[in-house]
Amino acid sequence: MNENTPRVVVIGAGFGGLRAARALAKAPVNVTLMDRNNYHLFQPLLYQVATAGLAPEEIAYPIRRILRNQKNLDFRMADVVGIDLDARQVITNDGNIPYDLLIVAVGGMTNYYGLESVKSTGFELKGLHDANAIRNHLLFQFEQAAHEPDASRRQAQLTFVLVGGGPTGVECAGAIAELTRIVLAKDYPTINIKDVRVVLLEASDHLLTGIPLRLSEAAAETLWSKHVEVRFGNAVIDFDGQQIFLKSGERLPCQTLIWAAGVRAAGLADKLRVEKGRQGRIKVTQTLQLPQYPQVFVIGDAAYLEDENGQPLPMVAPVAIQQANLAVANIRRLISGETLREFHYKDPGALATIGRNAAVAHLGRWNFTGFLAWVTWLVVHIFQLIGFRNRLIVLINWAWDYIFYDRGVRLIIPQEKLKIEMIEPDVPTKVAV
Ligand SMILES: Cc1cc2nc3c(=O)[nH]c(=O)nc-3n(C[C@H](O)[C@H](O)[C@H](O)COP(=O)(O)OP(=O)(O)OC[C@H]3O[C@@H](n4cnc5c(N)ncnc54)[C@H](O)[C@@H]3O)c2cc1C
Numbered sequence: 250m251n252e253n254t255p256r257v258v259v260i261g262a263g264f265g266g267l268r269a270a271r272a273l274a275k276a277p278v279n280v281t282l283m284d285r286n287n288y289h290l291f292q293p294l295l296y297q298v299a300t301a302g303l304a305p306e307e308i309a310y311p312i313r314r315i316l317r318n319q320k321n322l323d324f325r326m327a328d329v330v331g332i333d334l335d336a337r338q339v340i341t342n343d344g345n346i347p348y349d350l351l352i353v354a355v356g357g358m359t360n361y362y363g364l365e366s367v368k369s370t371g372f373e374l375k376g377l378h379d380a381n382a383i384r385n386h387l388l389f390q391f392e393q394a395a396h397e398p399d400a401s402r403r404q405a406q407l408t409f410v411l412v413g414g415g416p417t418g419v420e421c422a423g424a425i426a427e428l429t430r431i432v433l434a435k436d437y438p439t440i441n442i443k444d445v446r447v448v449l450l451e452a453s454d455h456l457l458t459g460i461p462l463r464l465s466e467a468a469a470e471t472l473w474s475k476h477v478e479v480r481f482g483n484a485v486i487d488f489d490g491q492q493i494f495l496k497s498g499e500r501l502p503c504q505t506l507i508w509a510a511g512v513r514a515a516g517l518a519d520k521l522r523v524e525k526g527r528q529g530r531i532k533v534t535q536t537l538q539l540p541q542y543p544q545v546f547v548i549g550d551a552a553y554l555e556d557e558n559g560q561p562l563p564m565v566a567p568v569a570i571q572q573a574n575l576a577v578a579n580i581r582r583l584i585s586g587e588t589l590r591e592f593h594y595k596d597p598g599a600l601a602t603i604g605r606n607a608a609v610a611h612l613g614r615w616n617f618t619g620f621l622a623w624v625t626w627l628v629v630h631i632f633q634l635i636g637f638r639n640r641l642i643v644l645i646n647w648a649w650d651y652i653f654y655d656r657g658v659r660l661i662i663p664q665e666k667l668k669i670e671m672i673e674p675d676v677p678t679k680v681a682v
Pocket of ligand 1: 260292293296357375417515551564
């Protein structure tokens with residue numbers, strides 16, 4: 250390709266960005282894919298890393314490995330700190346990169362709705378470092394409780410509270426309950442399992458918004474059967490690391506709060522002076538472009554677009570992937586002077602697992618629960634993982650855990666001190682464009 254070949258920069262190698270970069274393989278463009286990490290992360294299985302079921306490298310895959318055969322692509326590991334939309338430059342911590350066309354696919358981050366105490370004292374589940382931190386903490390709580398003489402302190406150490414009854418909260422609660430009851434109960438014979446509490450707090454009156462009520466009730470019943478206390482209609486207002494303060498005035502002694510109650514667009518969206526919708530997401534046209542800057546496409550969690558009923562599209566992987574496909578198709582049309590197409594979301598449905606043999610599935614007209622839903626969940630997730638090696642290892646791990654009632658990654662590994670200056674996700678920077 251000559252120097253007049255258009256340069257497409259893709260920011261973010263998550264579900265949307267990676268799909269877009271791959272789909273551009275045969276387009277008459279040069280592609281620069283950028284991410285602050287050198288790996289693509291399969292976020293739906295993060296909770297399994299947090300609960301000692303899988304190792305981090307089993308759900309992450311090096312970006313350079315995935316794309317090494319793509320001739321028109323160059324990968325840059327860098328933190329994007331701003332975009333100069335008028336000068337058509339991506340501003341990074343490592344210099345500026347010009348573009349002719351841009352795809353912004355920076356995803357989302359945790360939304361604490363201003364609850365600073367929860368942000369500083371609780372845990373979130375967004376990246377591998379979060380999952381490692383939760384796993385270390387859960388196991389360390391058991392180490393401490395095993396020789397804690399004071400009963401009330403011990404119970405607080407062994408109380409694990411998840412906030413938010415969406416897929417992450419539900420799946421994580423089920424997995425923690427099983428980790429503690431099936432595996433850790435054997436590792437720590439001096440701990441009375443009755444001291445262990447797993448609590449799922451949901452502010453509304455049902456779990457897994459968006460799926461039929463029957464499935465949502467089935468999910469709550471299954472969680473109860475696995476010893477998870479599911480509590481509705483109460484919001485968290487504070488957490489000091491020793492107790493949770495609820496809106497009702499109740500205090501819940503506990504040392505572990507995992508916040509899964511909100512998402513918003515990633516920090517880069519805040520830095521752009523363009524119109525935003527709910528959750529700080531960037532408003533795009535039906536063709537996925539910025540209204541004032543048609544050479545810029547925004548897709549996935551970072552983009553705000555409403556469906557036919559005026560509801561914002563959900564922040565889920567299928568939206569990001571379908572939007573990536575359309576953004577690339579529209580870039581091709583833009584280059585060849587054709588009319589661009591509009592985005593229409595095709596909802597493939599929802600799946601959530603609640604531990605061993607239990608899941609709920611809402612796939613079009615098909616709604617089902619129990620073992621069949623669980624097998625469907627397993628097959629879909631194995632199929633979606635990137636890399637044959639990862640698929641095989643995850644499959645072997647799951648089979649081992651299923652047969653032997655075990656969890657292979659019960660290691661407390663203090664977070665490494667890196668010798669290079671690592672990029673802090675979404676920290677405010679001086680550059681604002
Ligand atoms: C724990 C968890 C479980 C989930 N489970 C499901 C599920 O079961 N099913 C489902 O459909 N969805 C699920 N989701 C949501 C799904 O992961 C997201 O909707 C999807 O990842 C959005 O894709 P995206 O491409 O917009 O962003 P992402 O996949 O989040 O990718 C964004 C990428 O941009 C990079 N990035 C961000 N900011 C910068 C910057 N400034 N500079 C450089 N790089 C940057 C990030 O490192 C990341 O690689 C889950 C999410 C989480 C956190």
